[in-house]
Structure formats: C-alpha cells, structure tokens
Amino acid sequence: MEKSENSTGKNSTGKSSGSRRRFIIIAALVLVVAVVSSGGLQWHHHSVQEHDRAFASYKAVVRSYEAQDGEYRKYLASDEVKSASAVTDNQVSDAKTVQILAKSMQTVKPASGMTTVAKTNLTGDASTSELKKVTETLKARTSKMKSKLKILKRDVLAVTTSKAHKLLSDAIGNGYKALADSEGKVPDGDQTRNDLAKDLDSAKNILNGKKSVFKAFANVKADLDAKVKAVNDAVSAKAQADAKAVASAPSMVDSGYGATARRGGNGYRAPSQNGGSNYCAPSGGGGTTAPKGGNGDSSVNRHPAWVGTTDGSDGEAHWEGDHLIGHQDF
Numbered sequence: 001m002e003k004s005e006n007s008t009g010k011n012s013t014g015k016s017s018g019s020r021r022r023f024i025i026i027a028a029l030v031l032v033v034a035v036v037s038s039g040g041l042q043w044h045h046h047s048v049q050e051h052d053r054a055f056a057s058y059k060a061v062v063r064s065y066e067a068q069d070g071e072y073r074k075y076l077a078s079d080e081v082k083s084a085s086a087v088t089d090n091q092v093s094d095a096k097t098v099q100i101l102a103k104s105m106q107t108v109k110p111a112s113g114m115t116t117v118a119k120t121n122l123t124g125d126a127s128t129s130e131l132k133k134v135t136e137t138l139k140a141r142t143s144k145m146k147s148k149l150k151i152l153k154r155d156v157l158a159v160t161t162s163k164a165h166k167l168l169s170d171a172i173g174n175g176y177k178a179l180a181d182s183e184g185k186v187p188d189g190d191q192t193r194n195d196l197a198k199d200l201d202s203a204k205n206i207l208n209g210k211k212s213v214f215k216a217f218a219n220v221k222a223d224l225d226a227k228v229k230a231v232n233d234a235v236s237a238k239a240q241a242d243a244k245a246v247a248s249a250p251s252m253v254d255s256g257y258g259a260t261a262r263r264g265g266n267g268y269r270a271p272s273q274n275g276g277s278n279y280c281a282p283s284g285g286g287g288t289t290a291p292k293g294g295n296g297d298s299s300v301n302r303h304p305a306w307v308g309t310t311d312g313s314d315g316e317a318h319w320e321g322d323h324l325i326g327h328q329d330f
Contacts, residue, residue, distance in 0.1 A: 047128075054131040055124050058138075062120045065138045068145045075149060081105075084156040092162035093169065101155040107148075157214065164217035168207050171221045171228075175200045178228045186234040187241065196227040 075081060085105055089095040118141060119134045126134075179196055186192055206212050206220045 051124075051128045051131070054128045054135070055126075058122060058131045058135045061135050061138045061142070065118065065142045066120065068142050068149075072145050072149050075152070080160075081152070081156055084159040087159050087163055091166060092159065093165040094158075094162045097155070097158040097162045101159050104152050104155045161214040161217065164214050164221070165207065165212075168203060168217045168221045168224075171224050172200060172203050172207065175203070175224055175228050178231050182231050182235050185238055186231065187238040188234060192227070192230045192234045196224075196231050199224050199227045 084101060087098055089098050092098055118138055120138070122131060122134060175196060179193060179200070182193055203220050203224050206216055209216075
C-alpha cells in the first residue's frame with residue numbers, strides 16, 4: 001500500500017515542506033551576509049592602505065619642505081647675501097647687477113612670511129583627502145622655494161663678480177702707475193718691473209675675457225697686487241740705499257772757518273754772476289777758495305747765496321771773500 005501525505009501536510013518522514021523552505025532562505029541569507037562582509041572587509045583594508053600611503057607621502061614631503069625652507073633661510077642670512085646687498089652702483093662694473101639683486105631681495109622671503117601657513121603638523125587622524133591635498137600644496141611651495149633660491153644665488157654671484165671685475169680693473173690702473181713711477185728707481189735691473197709688466201698683460205686678458213669668472217678675477221688681482229708691492233718695495237729699498245750712501249760720503253772741511261759740507265748726489269754748483277765761469281765746489285778736503293772774478297778783487301763777494309740739496313734736505317751757504325761759509329751742517 002503506497003505512502004501518502006496525511007491531512008496535516010506532513011510526508012511519510014514527518015517533516016513539513018515549510019521547514020525545508022525556511023532552511024533554504026536562511027542559508028541564502030547567510031551566504032549574502034558572508035559575501036557582503038567579505039567585500040566590506042576588502043574595502044576597509046584598501047581604504048586603510050590608501051590612508052597609510054597618503055600619510056607616508058605627506059611626511060616625506062614635509063621633511064623635504066622643511067629642509068628647503070631651512071636652506072632658504074640660512075642663505076638669506078648669510079654673509080654672502082649681506083655683503084652683496086651692501087654693494088653700491090659705483091663699486092661694480094655693471095650697475096644693473098646691483099639693481100636686479102635689489103629687486104630679488106624685495107620679492108624673496110622665507111616660508112614663514114607667506115600668507116597661508118603650511119600645514120606641517122598633521123597626524124594620522126587627518127583624512128586621506130586632506131593629507132593628499134596638503135601634500136600637493138607643500139610640493140608646490142618646495143618647488144617654488146628652490147626656484148627662488150636659485151635665482152637669488154645667481155643675482156648675488158652677478159654682483160660679486162661685477163665687483164671683482166671693477167677691483168681688477170682698478171688694480172690694473174694702479175699697476176701701470178707703479179710701472180711708470182718706478183722707471184729707473186729699482187736696484188735689480190728692472191726685473192721686478194718686467195714681472196709686473198707681464199702680469200699686467202695677463203690681467204688685461206682675463207679682464208676682457210668673455211669666460212672670466214669671479215674666482216679668476218680675484219686670483220689675478222691678488223697676483224697683480226703682489227707684483228705691484230714688489231716694485232714699490234724695490235723702489236723703497238733703492239731710495240734707502242741712496243740715502244745711506246749720501247749720509248756716509250766723505251765731507252769737505254773749510255780750514256779757515258771749520259764749516260763742513262757733505263757732497264750731494266749731483267754735486268754743488270754755484271753760478272758766478274760777476275765774472276768768471278760757473279763754479280763747482282770740489283769734493284776734496286782742505287780749504288775751499290773761489291776763483292778770482294773778472295776784476296781780480298778777491299775781497300768782493302762775487303758769489304750769490306748758494307742753495308744745494310743733500311740727502312733729501314736743503315742746505316744753504318754763501319761766500320765771504322774767497323771762502324764758502326755754510327749756514328748749517330749739510
């Protein structure tokens with residue numbers, strides 16, 4: 001006899017068809033929840049990773065920004081910038097360099113002087129979008145500071161080089177003056193003057209060279225200054241030697257009056273106005289007598305007051321009769 005469902009809807013096993021449907025629905029819901037949860041977990045994991053990357057990138061840019069800002073501030077406060085900023089138009093070969101630097105100094109300023117303060121202290125609590133936005137802002141400011149610093153360094157170098165060019169030009173002028181003033185006044189056969197002349201030719205080539213730079217100008221000027229000093233020292237040495245020679249030369253003593261006279265470098269020459277030829281005082285010892293004039297009268301003072309130069313100072317004497325009388329020991 002076949003089994004059949006009874007009037008209560010149960011099958012032969014005693015289980016209802018409604019229970020089976022409920023089981024299927026619950027299983028489906030569990031599966032949906034599992035899928036949704038898995039997707040949510042993946043999305044959350046991705047979001048966390050994106051935030052971490054944004055925060056790491058932000059911190060790296062902050063370090064770069066702060067390093068650039070520090071370099072910028074340090075250069076603005078450097079002696080190099082202060083010195084170049086103090087240069088005036090008449091101290092350089094090209095006054096435009098001074099004017100350009102002045103404009104640069106008016107426009108550049110450290111990051112702290114900007115209207116909007118950069119956000120360099122965000123924490124991990126900041127949103128991903130904010131971190132990304134601030135990172136891009138800091139990148140732009142860092143790049144702008146680098147550009148301004150490069151321009152400022154260029155303008156400072158232009159002023160410094162123009163000043164060095166002017167100093168070398170002036171040094172060349174001083175060198176030529178020393179060369180002219182020292183002619184015949186050095187004791188080494190013009191060796192120091194020849195060395196100076198060679199340096200002057202080299203300095204002019206550097207001064208007019210299109211590729212000459214600050215360091216070249218400064219080095220050549222230093223060499224040229226040394227050669228000018230050598231010439232001036234040689235001139236001084238010869239002048240001292242000549243003075244010493246004059247001071248140690250033998251003296252002339254007048255036997256009648258005891259007046260003494262030391263010979264100068266060019267001798268003492270007393271012109272005779274009342275007859276006879278020009279008189280040159282002899283360098284030997286003994287009394288000094290003047291030659292007789294045209295009228296043969298030796299008692300007449302036929303010689304004018306006489307002035308000579310000895311070892312750099314004026315000496316003065318006159319004739320009394322035939323005797324040369326010194327007003328001072330010279």
